[in-house]
Amino acid sequence: MxxxxxxxxxxxxxxxxxxxxxxxxxxxxxxxxxxxxxxxxxxxxxxxxxxxxxxxxxxxxxxxxxxxxxxxxxxxxxxxxxxxxxxxxxxxxxxxxxxxxxxxxxxxxxxxxxxxxxxxxxxxxxxxxxxxxxxxxxxxxxxxxxATLVTGRTPFDDFRDALARGDRAAQARYPEAAKRGLRLFVGRAQCNLCHLGPQFSNGEFDQVGIPVRRPDGRYDWGRYDGIKAVQASRFSLLGRFSDDRKGTTGESTRRVALTVEAYGQFKVPGLRNVALTAPYMHDGSIITLADVVRHYSTITDEKLILAAPHPHAEPGEELPARPTGSLLRTLNLDAREIADLVAFLHTLTETRAGPIRRPPTAAPAGGTQLVRSGAKPCG
Ligand code: HEC
Ligand code: HEC
Known part of the structure; x- marks a missing residue:
């Protein structure tokens, strides 16, 4: 690419x-x-x-x-x-x-x-x-x-391809719990409204009830400040350091606009290898995948509003109407359903991890041996 x-x-x-x-x-x-x-x-x-x-x-x-x-x-x-x-x-x-x-x-x-x-x-x-x-x-x-760091094939990929081929033997190798979890993921739990496509992300931003107020009392307004930052950046795709002469790569940046909805929104993360990257969420506030699923299971309008109150709402003030029409609904999953969703998330882990490629020495003295490109080593 x-x-x-x-x-x-x-x-x-x-x-x-x-x-x-x-x-x-x-x-x-x-x-x-x-x-x-x-x-x-x-x-x-x-x-x-x-x-x-x-x-x-x-x-x-x-x-x-x-x-x-x-x-x-x-x-x-x-x-x-x-x-x-x-x-x-x-x-x-x-x-x-x-x-x-x-x-x-x-x-x-x-x-x-x-x-x-x-x-x-x-x-x-x-x-x-x-x-x-x-x-x-x-x-x-x-x-x-x-750009060379791309995750490998997962049990889920094998299952999806087995479905497409109609290969029942290969389908049977995918754990039953993960099959049930997948059915929930794309069905009643509606995770795929946001986590979709090859990377399990729509590439956009949302608010899923993680509080914007930090333990020290400051606020992380997420996307709202992100939009301001990208618009102000001298290194954005609209700036003079982009090598794209036609400017087509900057289309999304050109169109982005500051809106009230952006308050408290964070990027929908991709889910490949998610089992390897605990703790979770933008503030690392959820420790395990089971707790992530429990969080979604017990989400309510009130939690969503309290997590990202209107910027000018004071404590004790009446809560504004449902924020930005969230897609999230209380799921009331039982213990087995939670375990099934977690089992599914684990099948998004690559079967064989790629090699860890650390340069032989990363220290100032002679960190340059690793030249695989045919060029003469420097230094
Ligand atoms: C409305 C969109 C939306 C839906 C629906 C949704 N998510 Fe998310 N998901 C997000 C966003 C946004 C974040 C990051 C939130 C943050 O950090 O504040 C996230 C974070 C996560 C994370 C943490 C990943 C990491 O690397 O930290 C996991 C795991 C996850 N979601 C799984 C699920 C599952 C399972 C479901 C279904 C029960 C689901 N999501 C439904 C938008 C959504
Ligand atoms: C102090 C820890 C720290 C160091 C050092 C650091 N990063 Fe990060 N990196 C982060 C955090 C935290 C984020 C998320 C930042 C945010 O949300 O604005 C991040 C985000 C990123 C992202 C965006 C990933 C995505 O999927 O959105 C890239 C790419 C990245 N870092 C590359 C680098 C590179 C290259 C360096 C060295 C020049 C570096 N980072 C140094 C902590 C670090």
Whole structure:
């Protein structure tokens, strides 16, 4: 899959450079944090924490970067609109990699291994271009690497194909509990109203009753702030760093509009390998898949309203009408139905995990051995 906004999206050389960058702590302010500090490969590119911690604590759960290439919007609030701009976001966050945007361009120019790789991938010296261009290019190399992280086939895929072929023997290998869970998922529980398609996500945003009020009393308004951020970003698909001359990739960004409904909405996450990425939700507030299903089972209008009250509602004020016509209904699932849905969710885990590809050494000294692209190693 190519990405018109990223001229090196499909380049093996860029992916190899991006892979080294992903594990390189030099990119953070102070030299202690890399992308892989939070997106840990052994933990399916997440960190097993409710909310991420870089140089300081953040408010959001770390999503996996596997299958991220299939997103239209990135991050829980869709604050970025491309894989490469999502890859630049942590540099700017003082809690993640510490306002290191300016630092990144200087680093790429001053470190011989980075300078050499940059020249090989982008065909020009980083000294010859402005800071923001170097930064965007670093995001594009990181994106080329992450685009190679795609999850493998699952028992569910085998079952779906067996159904299509009418292969009863193969269908029988799919656990009965998962079959019942699947029937609920697309039937009475209506999970597929939002979790649909190959990645089990409609790619949009919704509110499922996870409170926007944080334990410390601040609010995470989700998509509302995400829209404002993407509209303000100099690295959006509408900006001058996109390589898409026709501008068609920026269509969704051009059309997006700030609405009241966006208050408290978060991205509908894909569900492939979801059993590997606990804890759940944008704030990591639900620990197990069974508890996620119980949450949906007991959802009510009141819970939805309380989770994301109208921004100007005060405690004790009358609750506004049902928020934004939620599709969610109280499901009242019994214990077996909950277990069945969980069994189904487990069949979305890849049967064979891909190799963990850590560069041999990610440290500053000689982190450049891993060149699979035929180019001369740098440094
Ligand atoms: C401090 C932990 C931390 C570090 C370091 C970090 N990330 Fe993340 N990453 C997160 C969190 C948390 C989110 C969700 C952010 C949001 O909702 O706005 C995220 C989101 C993303 C996404 C969007 C995924 C999706 O499906 O929407 C991508 C891509 C990503 N990070 C790549 C990177 C890259 C590349 C780096 C290194 C340059 C990096 N991250 C460094 C925690 C981290
Ligand atoms: C109205 C749309 C909608 C429906 C219907 C829906 N979901 Fe979700 N789902 C979401 C959104 C949005 C989130 C993220 C919410 C947040 O973080 O605040 C989510 C999160 C999840 C997560 C957590 C994934 C993660 O990586 O953190 C799981 C698991 C899940 N849903 C399963 C289900 C199941 C099972 C059903 C059916 C019982 C269901 N969903 C019905 C929209 C929906």
């Amino acid at each position: 190519s990405d018109a906004s990223n001229r090196v999206a499909a380049s093996a050389r860029a992916a190899a450079f991006g892979q080294r960058l992903f594990f390189d702590t030099r990119l953070s302010n102070g030299g202690t944090i890399s992308c892989a500090s939070c997106h840990v490969p052994e933990w399916h590119w997440t960190d097993r924490r409710p909310t991420a911690t870089g140089l300081a604590d953040t408010d959001r759960n770390t999503p996996s970067v596997a299958n991220a290439r299939f997103n239209r919007w990135f991050g829980w609030a869709g604050a970025t609109d491309s894989l490469w701009s999502a890859s630049l976001r942590p540099f700017a966050d003082p809690r993640e990699m510490g306002n290191s945007e300016r630092h990144v361009a200087a680093l790429v120019r001053s470190q011989p291994d980075l300078e050499c790789s940059y020249r090989q991938v982008f065909g020009r010296s980083p000294a010859a271009v402005e800071d923001d261009k170097v930064l965007a290019d670093i995001g594009k190399a990181l994106a080329a690497f992450q």
